[in-house]
Structures are given as structure tokens and as C-alpha cells.
Amino acid sequence: MQRDRRRAPVLAATAVVAALAAVALAANLRLAPAAPAGTGSAVAATVSASASGIDSPTAASPSTSPSPSPTPSSASPSASAPATAPPAGVAAPTSAAGFAFRKTVVPMAFPLSSKARYRYTNDFLIRRDGIVRWYNHAFSVNPDGSLHRAHDGVDIYAARGTVVLSPFDGTVVDPATLWRPWDRARYGGTVVVRSDEPTSRGYLALLVHLGRLDVAVGDRVVRSQRVGTVGNTGNAAGVPFHLHFELRAPFALTVREAGRRRQLDAFDPYPSLVAADPHRR
Numbered sequence: 001m002q003r004d005r006r007r008a009p010v011l012a013a014t015a016v017v018a019a020l021a022a023v024a025l026a027a028n029l030r031l032a033p034a035a036p037a038g039t040g041s042a043v044a045a046t047v048s049a050s051a052s053g054i055d056s057p058t059a060a061s062p063s064t065s066p067s068p069s070p071t072p073s074s075a076s077p078s079a080s081a082p083a084t085a086p087p088a089g090v091a092a093p094t095s096a097a098g099f100a101f102r103k104t105v106v107p108m109a110f111p112l113s114s115k116a117r118y119r120y121t122n123d124f125l126i127r128r129d130g131i132v133r134w135y136n137h138a139f140s141v142n143p144d145g146s147l148h149r150a151h152d153g154v155d156i157y158a159a160r161g162t163v164v165l166s167p168f169d170g171t172v173v174d175p176a177t178l179w180r181p182w183d184r185a186r187y188g189g190t191v192v193v194r195s196d197e198p199t200s201r202g203y204l205a206l207l208v209h210l211g212r213l214d215v216a217v218g219d220r221v222v223r224s225q226r227v228g229t230v231g232n233t234g235n236a237a238g239v240p241f242h243l244h245f246e247l248r249a250p251f252a253l254t255v256r257e258a259g260r261r262r263q264l265d266a267f268d269p270y271p272s273l274v275a276a277d278p279h280r281r
């Protein structure tokens with residue numbers, strides 16, 4: 001029962017197109033008046049490149065295809081960059097204008113393999129303890145006037161050692177150069193990938209509390225490439241093993257929280273995770 005291996009990615013792409021179209025409509029954005037076939041093929045290139053785990057023999061491939069060999073059209077990382085511009089409405093916003101802090105979906109690959117067992121809920125902005133850096137969200141104001149911290153990401157619970165994958169084609173960057181002072185004691189083993197994909201250029205994915213790091217700052221990575229494993233480093237010691245996942249925008253977002261106006265880059269990653277989740281929670 002050897003199915004055409006191109007069929008699964010195309011079906012997945014169809015679902016992605018439908019989901020993205022719904023998001024675009026919700027955001028009151030117009031899809032480009034391109035023929036549906038053109039729209040589908042542009043997205044299909046992205047999906048098939050992300051699903052094949054190409055160029056990464058160590059990657060746990062999330063492919064739904066019965067064959068691990070890449071299709072001719074997705075044999076290189078550049079296949080994830082469509083030759084034509086992505087349809088309007090599919091790409092993540094390039095400025096704070098039109099950005100929906102809790103709803104914007106950034107096209108990406110899920111950070112764990114579809115074969116992994118994991119669970120998560122939207123725990124973005126729940127109350128957390130610890131110092132509130134300028135780059136951390138605030139939950140409330142303490143009696144002494146200081147800010148109480150909120151959770152900047154979503155925790156994806158999975159077994160220790162579960163392989164963690166890059167959500168983007170991009171470059172591994174050092175968080176300590178972007179968010180100073182970087183709180184190493186809190187984050188532990190961390191990989192930050194800056195996307196250079198046309199639909200999410202400049203967006204940053206933070207993969208936190210890793211037990212092992214398989215890439216280094218400056219490395220070029222592709223979607224679904226293995227970058228590390230789930231651990232409990234940083235302040236995750238003593239709690240169930242999980243991947244702390246954050247998305248940060250390449251521009252400041254103005255939020256009103258704890259009675260103040262603050263400017264941060266961390267936004268709700270849950271809609272993007274759900275859109276990318278192969279199990280479609």
C-alpha cells in the first residue's frame with residue numbers, strides 16, 4: 001500500500017491553507033487574488049520542506065510521508081522559500097501595526113516530533129515568581145510596588161530527552177546579546193533561533209530548559225532540525241520535564257499590564273503552536 005508520498009504533504013498543506021485562510025479572515029486581511037493552485041503550491045513547498053527533516057540525519061523526522069527520502073521539489077532548505085512572495089495574510093506581521101498579541105499566528109514547524117508524546121495548555125501570562133526584567137511580562141503589582149512576573153511562554157510537557165526541533169529556517173543567536181542581562185539561572189540550556197523565512201523574518205523562537213544542546217550560536221539551522229533535548233535546566237529543576245517555548249517579535253509590542261504601559265517583544269505562542277501541531281489539538 002505504497003501511497004504517493006507527495007500526497008500526505010499536499011493534504012496537510014490543504015489543511016494549513018484552510019487554517020491560514022481562516023486566520024487571515026479573522027484578522028480582516030485579504031488573501032492575494034492569486035489562483036488557489038498558486039496559493040496552495042507556495043504553502044505546499046513550505047510544508048513539504050518542513051516535514052521531510054531534510055539535511056539533518058539526526059532529526060527525528062515529523063514527516064507523515066511513508067518515505068524518508070525528500071521529494072525533488074524540497075531537496076534543499078531553499079525549498080522553504082517560495083520563489084514567489086507568500087500570499088498576503090499568510091506571513092506574520094512585519095510591524096506592530098495589525099499585530100494581535102494573543103492571536104497572531106507565525107508560520108512555523110512544531111518544536112517536537114509528531115512521534116513524541118507531549119501535552120500543553122495555554123499557560124502564557126500566568127503568574128510566575130522571580131525578577132521581572134524589562135523583557136519579561138508582568139502579572140501584577142506587589143504590595144511594595146514592584147512587579148510580579150508573568151509567564152512569557154507556553155510549557156510543553158514531554159519526557160526527559162525528547163528531541164527538540166527548530167521551528168524555523170534561520171540562525172542560532174545568543175540571547176545574552178538581545179536581552180540584557182540574560183537570566184541564565186532562570187532559563188538554563190537555551191537555543192534561540194532567529195527566522196530568515198519570508199513569512200516570519202526576524203521572529204525569534206526560544207527553546208528553554210534544554211538538557212542537551214546540539215547546536216551552537218552562529219549555526220545555520222533548518223526547520224525540524226534537531227537542536228537539543230528536553231531537560232530541566234534553569235529554574236525547571238523539581239518540576240515535571242517540559243520545553244518552555246517562547247516566540248518574540250522583531251519589533252516592540254506595546255502592552256498594558258499590571259497597570260502600566262510596557263514595551264516587550266514576547267507574545268502568545270499558543271496560536272502558532274496549535275497551528276503547527278501535527279496532532280491539531
Ligand SMILES: [Zn+2]
Pocket residue numbers: 151153154155243244245
Ligand atoms: Zn515556562
